[in-house]
Amino acid sequence: MLPPAPGNPARRNFMRGGALAGLAGASGIIGGMNIIPSAHAANEPSMPKDHVAPGQLDEYYGFWSGGQSGEMRILGMPSMRELMRIPVFNTDFAVGWGITNESRRVLGKNFPRGGDLHHPHMSQTHGHYDGRYIFVNDKAGTRVARIRCDVMRTDKITPIPNVQAIHGLRVQREPKTGYVFANAEFRIPSPNDGRDLDDPKKYQTMFTAVNGETMEVAWQVIVDGNLDNTECDYEGKYAVSTCYNSEGGVVLADMMQSERDWVVVFNLGRIEAAIKAGKFKTIGSSKVPVVDGRHGSELTMYIPVPKNPHGVNASPDGKYFTANGKLSPTVTVMAWSKVDDYFNGKLKTPREAVVAEPQLGLGPLHTAYDGRGFAYTTLFIDSQIAKWNIQDAIDAYGGKKVNYLRQKLDVAYQPGHNHTSLGETRDADGHWLVSLNKFAKDRFLPTGPLHPDLDQLIDISGDQMVLVADAPVYSEPHDAIILPSKMLINKVKRTWSRTDPFFAETVAQAKKHGITLEKDNKVVREGNQVFVYMTSSAPQYGLPNFKVKKGNEVTVTITNVDSIEDLTHGFCLTNYGINMEISPQETSSVTFIADKPGVYWYYCTFFCHALHLEMRGRMLVEA
Numbered sequence: 001m002l003p004p005a006p007g008n009p010a011r012r013n014f015m016r017g018g019a020l021a022g023l024a025g026a027s028g029i030i031g032g033m034n035i036i037p038s039a040h041a042a043n044e045p046s047m048p049k050d051h052v053a054p055g056q057l058d059e060y061y062g063f064w065s066g067g068q069s070g071e072m073r074i075l076g077m078p079s080m081r082e083l084m085r086i087p088v089f090n091t092d093f094a095v096g097w098g099i100t101n102e103s104r105r106v107l108g109k110n111f112p113r114g115g116d117l118h119h120p121h122m123s124q125t126h127g128h129y130d131g132r133y134i135f136v137n138d139k140a141g142t143r144v145a146r147i148r149c150d151v152m153r154t155d156k157i158t159p160i161p162n163v164q165a166i167h168g169l170r171v172q173r174e175p176k177t178g179y180v181f182a183n184a185e186f187r188i189p190s191p192n193d194g195r196d197l198d199d200p201k202k203y204q205t206m207f208t209a210v211n212g213e214t215m216e217v218a219w220q221v222i223v224d225g226n227l228d229n230t231e232c233d234y235e236g237k238y239a240v241s242t243c244y245n246s247e248g249g250v251v252l253a254d255m256m257q258s259e260r261d262w263v264v265v266f267n268l269g270r271i272e273a274a275i276k277a278g279k280f281k282t283i284g285s286s287k288v289p290v291v292d293g294r295h296g297s298e299l300t301m302y303i304p305v306p307k308n309p310h311g312v313n314a315s316p317d318g319k320y321f322t323a324n325g326k327l328s329p330t331v332t333v334m335a336w337s338k339v340d341d342y343f344n345g346k347l348k349t350p351r352e353a354v355v356a357e358p359q360l361g362l363g364p365l366h367t368a369y370d371g372r373g374f375a376y377t378t379l380f381i382d383s384q385i386a387k388w389n390i391q392d393a394i395d396a397y398g399g400k401k402v403n404y405l406r407q408k409l410d411v412a413y414q415p416g417h418n419h420t421s422l423g424e425t426r427d428a429d430g431h432w433l434v435s436l437n438k439f440a441k442d443r444f445l446p447t448g449p450l451h452p453d454l455d456q457l458i459d460i461s462g463d464q465m466v467l468v469a470d471a472p473v474y475s476e477p478h479d480a481i482i483l484p485s486k487m488l489i490n491k492v493k494r495t496w497s498r499t500d501p502f503f504a505e506t507v508a509q510a511k512k513h514g515i516t517l518e519k520d521n522k523v524v525r526e527g528n529q530v531f532v533y534m535t536s537s538a539p540q541y542g543l544p545n546f547k548v549k550k551g552n553e554v555t556v557t558i559t560n561v562d563s564i565e566d567l568t569h570g571f572c573l574t575n576y577g578i579n580m581e582i583s584p585q586e587t588s589s590v591t592f593i594a595d596k597p598g599v600y601w602y603y604c605t606f607f608c609h610a611l612h613l614e615m616r617g618r619m620l621v622e623a
């Protein structure tokens, strides 16, 4: 049975009504916290499946791309409640990202004013999420960033040389991450220094591997065509990318000329061996080893697939990967074992790696898996999700008369990515699917000409996909990952450690001034530089005022000596454009020029105490 068409206002209630069998009652205790299993058990039949009662914790974490907002977000699932925003490539006045010295060390000098973050992926060990890091791409600024999962803060940002617009991003699964694979989408002259400006035949792009531990660029591979999305296997042998512009076109029509483009497979072992043997070059001032993986190279394999493919997704059984057709109504299924065969000289043509090509509907963009042999493909143009069986599709490709298609579910409207809980790991649990839709249209109260996107929560634990909830999201999630909260909850710190590397450099600088940050409240002057050290403890700063001269370069360093969970203070300097967060046991600092004489109040921006409004002091700037 298919649900009513999207747009029907009754649809959500209808679906909820139909989806009620089996709801949470028993609560599990995980890490000393109550988490309600959201399905199974059945003593509150009137509650929808996304219901998480007040005071109860979500059973799953969701890590959501923030798109052109440049941030990453943490959601609780199934409630779809937004729990936190983590600034990465953007500046954020709430916490002082891009303002504090600590964040500016991560962002680097002259950082661009934002970013376009599409793909969050958690580090893995042997194909399981390991809770160390989440890696993300910046298409707008050609960068890769890493977020520490213990404090949920960005700790490294690496600009990728020699290329433009990092789009696809994935992490090595085996033995662990390991490499972070990053696709540069646009073709440019090499080096891009003003030469060959209007000679597109000379443009090129490269596949990049970043070392996830050091965040240094390990190597790059020159490819034919361009690179869109990327994926890797479960054995640590291969990475793979889609290319929609095998034509090397620079305008739309040119990029759609060929009936087939390709996916390109990278043989990691051979690439490493080539670099070890010195068979690489470097470009311009970059020291990154660059190898040639264009047609004819033994490092790569080009598998022709129908016109302008988009997403590429490996199945959690470790056997297959799919390229999603976009301009073709098909998804191309390829087997990793056939890739082995190709590199061992056992295939006549790369196309023989294809084991199925199910026809699903219009505009397939991304595929997710449930770990039970089913795949879920978003159909952008049809505004649907197609559920299909992988083995049946393989059998049908082999000539058997089987129907691989199981269900088509209308979504609202026009999905890009979708994601299943743990679906990109060996632990795929087949519980939740989220459809990340590009249009909300009439589904929410109007918010002006700019509409939110619409993420839809779908229960896939039964035979049929069942729509459970609509959640509006701000511009613009592309991708997300979903994992049970019990996998992470005990790894997340509730307060900072005083020895945390995030502010270690600030602590070391203070030490040079003879300052013990936890107790000293002092002003240190060195020529034109003024260093102001103070503590914060609800509801007081350690210094009620400090005096500087107009033109001084002032560094204010604040250490929050409160150690109670959630007792965060802020430091906002009025009319100076400065605000920063100082969470329990954290040290934050900011440097600015005191260019305006007069009295400037600083005040606490996180409501911390009954006397929070009184938590303030004066900067006195002498003319």
Ligand code: K7E
Binding pocket: 118, 119, 167, 229, 310, 311, 365, 366, 416, 417, 478, 479
């Ligand atoms: Cu399909 Cu950037 Cu992953 Cu958008 S990408 S949808």
Ligand code: CUA
Binding pocket: 538, 539, 540, 568, 569, 570, 604, 605, 606, 607, 608, 609, 612, 613, 615
């Ligand atoms: Cu400290 Cu408000």
Ligand code: CA
Binding pocket: 244, 245, 246, 247, 255, 256, 257, 258, 260, 261, 307, 308
């Ligand atoms: Ca094309």
